[in-house]
Amino acid sequence: MDYQLIWVLLIAFAVFAYVTLDGFDLGIGILFPFEKKQENRGKMMNAIAPIWDGNETWLVLGGGGLYATFPEAYSLLMTAFYIPVIVMLLALVFRGVAFEFRFKSRDHTNHWDFAFAAGSIIAAAMQGAMLGAFIEGINIKDGHFIGGAFDWISPFSIFCASAVVVGYALLGAGWLIMKVDGPLQGKLRAIAKPAVIWMAANLAVVSLMTTYLNPAYGDRWFSTPNIYYLAPIPIVTVGLMFWLWHAVKRREKTVFGITLSVFFLSYLGFGITLFPHIVPPVISFRDAASPDNSLSFMLVGAVIFLPVILGYTAYAYYVFRGKIDDAGYH
C-alpha cells in the first residue's frame, strides 16, 4: 500500500477540516467588531460555544499528524514560520479563553470581546500569510532552513492573509445566518455582501499571481491537456461566487454551503498547484515521510478512530442544531 500517499491525503483532509470548521468559528470573531450589542455578541458566541473546541482539535491533528507522518516537513515549516506560528498560537490562546471568560467577567466583557475579535483576526491573518509564504516557497539548502525570520511577509502573502480573513468572515456569516434570525440576521447579510465582492477579488488576484510565481505552477494549469481537465475548477468557482452573491440576500441555509464549496475548490486548486511538494519548492512528500511502519501503525488508528470521531462530531452538531434561543446556553 502507498502509505505516504494515503497520509498526505489524510493530512490534507485534516487541514481542510480545520480550515472550514475553525474557519467559521474564527469568522464569527472577525465579525465581532461589526456588531456592538452585548446581547447579539452573546448570541454569536453561543452559536459556536458547544462545538468550537472540537473544531480546533483539527488544528492539533494537522500539526501533530504532520509531526508524525512528515517530520521533516513539520520541522522545516515550523522553523521557517517561527514568528507567524507563535503569533497565531498566542492569538488562539486569547480567543479561546474568551469563550469562558466573556461570560465569567462582570465588568470586563468588552475586554474579552476585544480579545476574541483581535485573536480571531490575527490568527486568521497569520494562517493566510503562512499559506502565501508556503506557496511562494521556503528557502532551504541541504535540508536546512536558511531564510530569514521575516521571509513570510511579502505582497503575495499579505493578499493571501486578506483572502483568508474575508473568507473566514464569510463562513462565519454563513453559519450565523443559519443560526440567528431577525435584525441580527439582516445585519449579517448586509456585512456579507461587500465581503463576497472582496473575496472574489482576492481569489482572482491570488489565483492569477500563483500561476506567475513559479513556472511549474503555471504549467500545471495552462499546459495541455491539463487545461481541459482543470478548467472546470475556476469556472465552477466563478459560478458559485455569483450564486453566493444572490444567496446572501435571501437564502438562509445555502450561504454557508456555497462558501464551503468555494473553500473546497480553492483548496483543491491549491493542492493541484503544489502536488507533490510538501515544502515547496523542492521537498516532495515522499522525501519527508516517516518510515512505512510508522505510517501503517498510525493508519490503523486513523481507520478506527476517524469514522467514530466524525460520528460523534455529527451528533454534537445535531444536539445543538437549530436557531440560538434568547436564553443561550450560558
Place this chain on the structure above:
Amino acid sequence: MLDPEILARVQFAFTMAFHIIFPSLTIGLASFLLVLEAMWLRTGNDTYLSLYKFWIKIFALAFGMGVVSGIVMSYQFGTNWGPFSKLSGPVIGPLMAYEVLSAFFLEAGFLGVMLFGLNKVGPKLHITATAMVAVGTLFSAFWILSANSWMQTPAGYAIETGRIVVESWFDVVFNPSFPYRLAHMVLAAYLTTAFVVAGVGAWHLLRNRENVAARIMFSMAMWLITIFAPLQIIAGDMHGLNTLEHQPAKIAAMEGHFETSKGSTPLILFGWPDMAAGKTKYAVEIPYLGSIILTHTLDGEIRGLNEFAPEDRPNATILFWSFRIMVGLGTLMLLIAVGSLWARHRKTLFDCKWLHRFALIMGPSGFIAILAGWVTTEVGRQPWVIYGIMRTADAGSPVSPVAIAGSLAAFFVAYAIVFGVGTAYILRAMRQDPRHAHIDPHEIYRADHANVVDHIDTPKH
C-alpha cells in the same frame, strides 16, 4: 550573549509548566464530576447536582485554559525543536497522533454536550457525555505519558542511517518506565484534584460547618486522599526503583550521592549538592536508610554521580531539592489522610477546625508537588532530550536568539494575563456557595444583573 538553547528550554519549561497545571486538575475533576452525576442520578439528592454544577464551572475554565496552552505545546516541538522533531517524529509522533485521535476529539466532542446539553439530551445521554470526557482525559494521559516515558527510557527501536526506525510498537508504547510513570501521574492528578476539592470544602466549612454541600465534598475528598496518598507513595517508590535501573545518574543526583557505595548507603536528608566540588555539602544523613529506600536491601549498589562523565551529569542541586519538595508534600498528604481518619473516628470531621485549616493550606499542594516532580524527572533526563540518543544541545531549531527571546517575552506577558485572570475567575467560582449552584441562571441574571453563568440548566424533575 543570548544562548538560543537556554532560551528555547526556558520557553518550553515555562509554557509546559503552565500547561501541566490544567490537565492535572481536569483529569481528576472529570472523574469527580462523573461520580457526582452518578450519585445524583442514583440517590436523587439534589445536593449532588448542586455540587456538579459548582464544579463544572471550574472544570470548564480549567479545561479551556488546558486546551489553549496545549495547542501551543503541539506546535512548539517544531518551532523550537526542529532537529528533535525530525528525529523523533516517526516514534513519538504516532503516539501523539493516537492521543489526538483517541482522546482530544473525544473530550472536545462531548464537552459541549457536557457543559450545555443536559436539557437537550436528558440525564442518561448527559452522563454518557460526562463519562466520555472523563475517559478521554485518561486516554490522553496514557498516550502523552507513553511518549514522555519513551524519551526517558527509549525501547523498541533501531537507528538506521541516522533515523530512528521502530522495531516493536508494543515495546515503544510500553517502554520500561511507562507503567510506573503513568500510575504516578494519574494518581498525582487525582490527588491534586482531591486537595483542591478538600481545600474548597474546608473553606466553606470554616465559614459555616452546617453547609451540606461543603460537607459532602470535604468528606469525599478526604476519602480520596486517604486512599490515594498511600498508594502514591508506593507508586513513587516503584517508580524510583525503575529509575535506578534505567537512569542511575538521575537517582544519584536526586539523592545527592556523588560517590558510589555498595551497601550501608546513608539517606541524605538535607544538604547542598555542589556540582563543581563533586560532593554534597552540609549533609544531614541517616545511616543505612538510603540503601533500604533505594534498593530495598542493606547491601545494594548505588552509583555516585562522579562515576558518570561530567558531560552526562544532570544538575544535582536542582534535582536534590525539587525531589525533596515533592516528597515533603507527599508526607504532609499522608499526614492529613491520617488526621482525617482520626477525625472521622471521633466523628468530628466537620467540626475539626485545625483539620479544615490544614486542608485549606494544602489546597494547592498537588500542583506544587506535580511541578516539583516534573522538574525532577525532566531536569534529571538532561543533558539528553531523548535519553542516550539525542542531546538537548543538538535538538534546537536554527531560529535566531532574538526571535526566541521575543516569543519568550510574549509568552510571559500573555500567560500572565490569561492565566492570572483565569485563576481569579476560578477562585471566584470557588467562593460561591455550592448549595446554590443549581439556581436557574436567568433568575440570578434578573436579580442582580450580573452576568452570572450557569453551564447547565436546571433539569425538570
